[in-house]
Amino acid sequence: MKKDMIFFSVDGKGLTSTSANHVANMAKEMIRDLQTSLEELTLYSTTVTLIGGGEPNVLNRGAADADVEAVVGKLRRIAGAKSLIAWLREAIKAKERLLAETTGQTLEEYAREKGIKLVEPPVMGEILTDDEYFASLSLDKRCRYYSLEALAATLGEAIHPGGDFANARKALQEKSNKPHDVEGQGRDTLIYTYAPTVGLEMVEDVYFRLQQQYRDAQSRLNEMKYECKKAVEASAVTAHAEYAKALSEWNNSRKLIEAEHSEHIQRRAKEIAAMRIAIPQSLCEIYDIVSGLGKDDKIKEA
Numbered sequence: 001m002k003k004d005m006i007f008f009s010v011d012g013k014g015l016t017s018t019s020a021n022h023v024a025n026m027a028k029e030m031i032r033d034l035q036t037s038l039e040e041l042t043l044y045s046t047t048v049t050l051i052g053g054g055e056p057n058v059l060n061r062g063a064a065d066a067d068v069e070a071v072v073g074k075l076r077r078i079a080g081a082k083s084l085i086a087w088l089r090e091a092i093k094a095k096e097r098l099l100a101e102t103t104g105q106t107l108e109e110y111a112r113e114k115g116i117k118l119v120e121p122p123v124m125g126e127i128l129t130d131d132e133y134f135a136s137l138s139l140d141k142r143c144r145y146y147s148l149e150a151l152a153a154t155l156g157e158a159i160h161p162g163g164d165f166a167n168a169r170k171a172l173q174e175k176s177n178k179p180h181d182v183e184g185q186g187r188d189t190l191i192y193t194y195a196p197t198v199g200l201e202m203v204e205d206v207y208f209r210l211q212q213q214y215r216d217a218q219s220r221l222n223e224m225k226y227e228c229k230k231a232v233e234a235s236a237v238t239a240h241a242e243y244a245k246a247l248s249e250w251n252n253s254r255k256l257i258e259a260e261h262s263e264h265i266q267r268r269a270k271e272i273a274a275m276r277i278a279i280p281q282s283l284c285e286i287y288d289i290v291s292g293l294g295k296d297d298k299i300k301e302a
Contacts (some may be wrong), residue, residue, distance in 0.1 A: 017277070081290060087283060107257065121250055151213075166207075
């Protein structure tokens, strides 16, 4: 950006981009006219005479000494005009570049320029997990949880359908209702007799006691799991609430910086638009000649 400032005046005097482009176009036209005159330069005259005699007719008059001397001035004027065009075109591009750099400035670039520290967006805090909750319990509570978990699982496996004790109870009930089985035929017939070794009532009593113990263990285990669930949910509520608050504060702070950045871009773009292209002292003479072309009927000879 600093290298481009060389094209612009510090006192507010100079050309706008539109005026500079107009002058450059006029200089281009002047160069075309001068080059045409040089292309048409002829250093000899041409006459034609009829073979039968008569006065010669002049077809073309060659250049005079003054015309030849004018070549130096015309070439220097062309060179000067080209220099002016180059200067003005580069100045226009510099202005466009400055404007593009300004309007394309990112918030991060603006912050670095102004020494503003941009705060990273907040991150939601960690939410308590089941494992972390149980790890936070006292030794006794943690041991009780594992004991209840093992007891409920063991009792459940035994009394639920397919469990060992449930299967044994079911088999006793079936054999009590059907105490004999017959296999084979004739003399090879076998009769199996099933005789309970324990009372059915006693088995039922044990079975229902196990069910009660299972329900009691499961109930106490569920209470501890519910306490874990409440703690995890409370942790999630706290984490979300703190995150929402932090995010709101961050957004408000960010919006303030973004508004300042937007205002900075608008102000800087306006300043750049108002900048005037300076004409170096070495190009003032050719600039005066070019800018005065519209007032003259023809190009002044050097």
